[in-house]
Amino acid sequence: MNPKALNGLDVEAMRMAVATVGAQPEAARARKAARVRWVERLKFRAYVRNHTFEVDEPSHLAGEDASPTSMEYVLGALGTCLATGFVFNATQRGISIRNLEVALESAQDNYFTFLGLAADGHPGFDEVAVKLYVQADAEEAVIREVWEHTVRTSPVGNSLGRSVTIRAEVDVVP
């Protein structure tokens, strides 16, 4: 065990990693790419860098429930983004975390729009409630400050909380 480790992380190495990214101005505009391929029925596999993950629909939507749905990945990703940010920010401030869990609850209205059962409506998330449960070696006021900073600077939180421009096109292959 690295004697300089905090929350399992080498704080000095983490600061150097951040400084290295910060020295590249083009890194401020982060770019990502993904591909999605059809496996069968309503199963799909997403490819991002050297990773893949699978998506399916539950049985009440004619899927086989082999994997989470797309919306479940988004909800979980909001939680993991906030959890990652909290551990990242707390560690940089020298706070030791003993225990951490995030609970999320969401509602979307009107889901029937996706199913073709309603002509109008917003089938995306209307609201998401997120609650962080945390035990850490710091004053409660400091923990609240780190959490508020984390929420404010969360990439997934900001992607959902503001409007992202989606440019969608189709290439019909003969």
Added chain:
Amino acid sequence: MNPKALNGLDVEAMRMAVATVGAQPEAARARKAARVRWVERLKFRAYVRNHTFEVDEPSHLAGEDASPTSMEYVLGALGTCLATGFVFNATQRGISIRNLEVALESAQDNYFTFLGLAADGHPGFDEVAVKLYVQADAEEAVIREVWEHTVRTSPVGNSLGRSVTIRAEVDVVP
């Protein structure tokens, strides 16, 4: 092989599944829940219903790159949501799909806000370009119509394209 199957899906069973959901008015307001637990360092595990998935950060951010990042899950989930919707809608219209792939490219600015290197800025996605490549037994105009309907009614697309209210709180455990 079910003789009534189209794109591997039993069209009649799919229509009945949708009708069954449609008969429950409360299903229009779909609710989802997720939990996120800390595994170690910057690794987290998300729990949704009977499924789990893991998230990590790449090595240039002090992670070990064991899994996709939270933002990569969101980008991939946008692609899988659009792909799912397209197969779902095309199948209901009796269109046989021979091949399908979705490519996504995104940009976020300013990522440095998440890293604590910039005080202001929007660390979420600014824009995402999505391109569907598809080979299907239908007129190009029909395929374009199905795609446009799919984009308009996509749950993940609508979650990113509009503003979701995020209510975040913290429970500091003594």
